[in-house]
Amino acid sequence: MQVNQWIDVHAHFTPPMTAEQSDARWAAMQKADWVGTKPDDWSPQAALAYMNRAGIAMQMLSNIPASLEALRASNDYGARLVKQYPTRFGLLVALPTDDPQQALEEIRRGADELDADGFAVTFCYNGVYLSDPSLEPVWAELNRRRAPVFAHPNAYAPGSFGRPSPVIEVAFETTRTVVDMLYRGVFRRHPDFKLVLAHCGAALPALSGRLLLLGTEPWVPNPQNISQSEMRKQLGALYVDTAMTGSVHTIAPAMAMTGCEHIVYGSDCGVPCTREGTALANLQALMDHSGLSPEQVEQVGRNALALFPAAAKRMHEAEL
Template identity: 70%
Template sequence: MTMRELDRFKVIQDVADGKLKPWRAAERLELTTRQVRRLVARLREHGPAGLVSGHRSKPGNRRLDPGAADRALSIIRDRYADFGPTLACEKLWECHGIRLAKETVRKLMTEAGLWIPRRQRPPKVYQPRARRACLGELIQIDGSDHRWFEERAAACTLLVYVDDATSRLMMLHFTQTESTFSYFEATRAYIERHGKPGAFYSDKASVFRNVKPGKTGNRVTPFGRAMYELNIDTFCANSSSAKGRVERAHLTLQDRLVKEMRLRGINTVADANVYAPSFMAAYNARFAKPPKSDFNAHRTLRADESLDLVLTWREPRKVTKSLTVQYDRVMYLLDDTSENRKLIDRQIEVWEYPDGRIELRADDRVLRCRQYDRLAEIDQGAVVEHKRLSHVLQVAQALQAQRDNSRIGKAPSRTHRGDTTRTNRNEAELRKSNEYGASIVERYPSRFGLLAALPTDDPDAALAEIERAATMLQADGFAMTCCYNGVYLSDTRLEPVWAELNRRKAVVFVHPNAYGPGMFGRASALLEVAFETTRTVVDMLYAGIFRRYPDVRLILAHCGAALPALSERLVLIGTQPWVRNPSMLTESEMRNQLARLYVDTAMTGSVHTIAPAVAMTGIDHIVYGSDCGVPCTCFDTMESNMRTLRLSSGLDSRQLSQLGRNALKLFPMASGRICRAPSK
């Protein structure tokens, strides 16, 4: 008997002995009561053997006819002996009218010795490759994404250059991401220090290899093109073991380098890059091997080789009849000259430098042009949101520009420096919006407060706006959207921003914005808004942001969206061993961090939304809020929200009045303005 049949026997035996009711046994075995009675009768008549399946040791009803199997196998032996099972299966049907499943054909061919399963094949032998003879003949390069500063800072990437002949570390360069421009920067430093190597040996990352050719049919990447111009060969490894020296170096560095930087208190990318040369010297003294040949294969730069010109991102563009060129959603106007008129309908090159400069080039000359930024000139209709927190606080703020105002995704990434090249349209709009909100507060100090919006896609601009809003505009708090130009609040680039907000013990209002309509034109306010906030907060939780910056007080829009309803599920499932938990959060820690959040009552007010929020954060962390993000007037929305709260929230009058007091505790400056206001 199988284990399943043995378990069934014990249950049926209990029914036969009167220890268990038939209906209870039916529930346990997921059978009907009638079937249980049949099994009891069979047990009494035939004993335990009566419960064994009657199909055992009998041929199956779906068995393959032996004659058909023999005929198919005979055809395969004669005509398709060297075919694989899938192709042989197709040919049996196409040419002989024999329809068999490919797994059936695989089984027949395996039993006949015509096919060897992959698991039974002898493993391939990969013999070790001898080292190159000379220093600089072959340099293995790779990036390692790791928490190099442990919990002291966000994860980043280390670009590692290892000499194949000696295992020497030739270059260590810390950067935010593994991108073309980060490799340009590291390679420039390498060449300036050592000279040009014979070849670079890398993996098949998109920096080094195009899987699909572009519109011109060219598979060469910008990095490959630059190395070709410098007469440096590039090779891509088929496997990680093929470039094992740099892979093994990663393991050593993730152990030794991390601890060395901890002992020296190094917490930033800039400080790590300063320390890297001294670490490489100590590492090479301990682990480097002598080369077979004393010849140094590095070559010096020729006089006609300029790294400034070679290490650029280049893309072809066509000149229109109006002498314009478009690149990254910016239009460039060429001067109307006879030379430029000859370029109409011709391809020219757009050169983008690591510092963000753009040049148009044709026939080895730089074309004079003017920049016309459509994103800066055309009003795309920025959406303005106003939030009212209690009868005291109303925020005048503009939501950040929509995602389709961002640059195209094919533009090169410069996140290794953290200074994305763009126009200042978004930052200017936010500053203007914050100044407008400050002017309203100045006119009506006892009625309004300011939550200053932050451009979170640019950490430097966000830090500058925090300082300006806090000192010059006297902002009560700050407003951040879940996603701004593709940068979510859990992004590691925002670590300096969160650190500054934590230092100021700031109040931050979080509102969703990176969403679109659903099927059938379904409004995003129905579902997408709620789950955008929920996903963002959960990502921040797992990223450890709440743990590292406990003094930042977050207010979530729309009563926390779907988070309160899913919080218990998140706590119970989100800490299981099979769930990726990079911050190693425990159940109690996750509950405590969720309980520290604040939520407003905008677009919500029924007991079905308020009760889960109270259970997650407590009544002390709920503040009044009304939303004007739908086509309605501010007054109508506020009145409707208050009516819903009074009638359907399940809160008594004392708890409803507490919502306003909760907001005043969060915003002491606004509370002070109310106290100083003359009574009417």
Template identity: 75%
Template sequence: MVDQWIDVHAHFTPPMTQEQSAARWLAMQQADWIGAKPTDWSLASALALMDSVGIAMQMLSNIPKELHTLRASNDYGASIVAMHPSRFGLLVALPTDNPEAALAEIRRGYDKLNADGFAVTFCYNDVYLSDSRLEPVWAELDRREAVVFAHPNAYGPGSFGRPSALLEVAFETTRTVVDMLYAGIFRRYPNFKLVLAHCGAALPALSGRLLLLGTQPWIQNPNSITQDEMRQQLRSLFLDTAMTGSAHTLAPALAMTTCDHIVYGSDCGVPCTVEETMRANIEAMLGFAGLAPEQIEQIGHNALSLFPGAAARLRRSACHVVDAEPRHFRIDGIDNGVPS
């Protein structure tokens, strides 16, 4: 369907026992998920789906809520990348309810896990990313010019009998990013790159209202963020296309930022995404009249500039047999000539 795109929004789950899998499904049912029990993630199924759709690489993320589980998950993710360096990258999860532990995991990500970037949740164990206690974490990520992928909690309590993954995730994202803006985080730390899941959720659609009203005297604005700063900081955000590839979300996104700040995301590996919806989302992107075909193709490869280590692994794989068989790649203009 697509030409070796890079997927920045793909989830994985370390192996679970039957009891752990059943307990997870029970918790989801209590949060208003219905239907048949979803199939657990597996490496083989992820690779098969990537090959069938045309995804060259997925940047994997998983953010458990307990520190020891989070660290073990990061270790497992690193082992996947070590086995398949040309197919996967790792976004090391950070426990942002514990700044010291988060700083330690940043160091471990660089020193031991070969991190391509980091993954955070907008509200992690009741601590929002705009919390002032996270100042040293943002300072360190900024110092390292890190890429940070931010995702809402899709397994929180449902609303009106529907899972939070349907709508509530959009408002958690939007509220938190706006509060980060007012907190001055993007002013103080302009060097880290923030990738927002789901095309920034409701933020692009509300960005015009925010710019129009957000600096009015009746709004609390303790850091005196100006309208021009707001516009620039919103424009600097990166947005992925996970389940948001239609005109309904791409048009507002392009009003807030530019095509080079939109990256492809599938949201694969979790129960709210199946192959049918993944393919339908890609078809919607390919049919979007607001961008030229070459611009849509650009979105599929924009992540290469965000993740230079992953791009280097792909370049190497374009000229060598990696992961059992040669595959066709077009990376930065390099074509290895192997038919897809």
């Protein structure tokens, strides 16, 4: 089976760094239990070369720096990249979700000035979780716009037992936060924005059956009175990507929770934890998936075209 005009929703980028900035990033990673050699810095040329080798038509770029100044500068750089390569890159504008007013301003700026294809958020940004009540106006605005929102854990957070957080810790940050959003009624009040969870929803699909079984028991605090049927519907409305999760072990629970039409291809390229060989192996695992028909695999690769219509239009124009 060959990749045919797939769109990659989970691709990171980094604005150009000085040698000192690059060294500082590597030093911080080493303090967070990373070992080995210093990774190469990201470049659009390297990203395009990988996409050409893998057969990927477009990457939706995201990067969420920890400071507001760096975040805005990164969004500006991403917008320039899309203008330079409009048929190969899309932009998910990062939101500073530790400051609701600044997040609202970046939504406006992203949509009105940067031609954003969607938005990107971190499950816990500078200590503020996406389930925090202060973010209610942010979700309301994203819901009003019916926006696609890509949600990613903090891969540079401290790990555990001497291993970096991308190995497993990121999965639990994702799961805890989404479950809290569910119990706080975020998805009930704002059903029209489309949330895409990185890494096939992390541990959430595997635990969704347990959550549905126990989550509405009388001994579980449930101030919004979320019913089991409502919980099932809201879990099923989520989207998940295949970044580092293309195997049968992770796709099967996602299929049960949300269905093939809500699984989108993601590579996780552009960050130090993803080597090209690993990304290609994950892609091959998805294409060889014994639980999916060739038609379903192709559907996964192209589902995101409906989420990002402006990007899909640019891709189509490139084919003409």
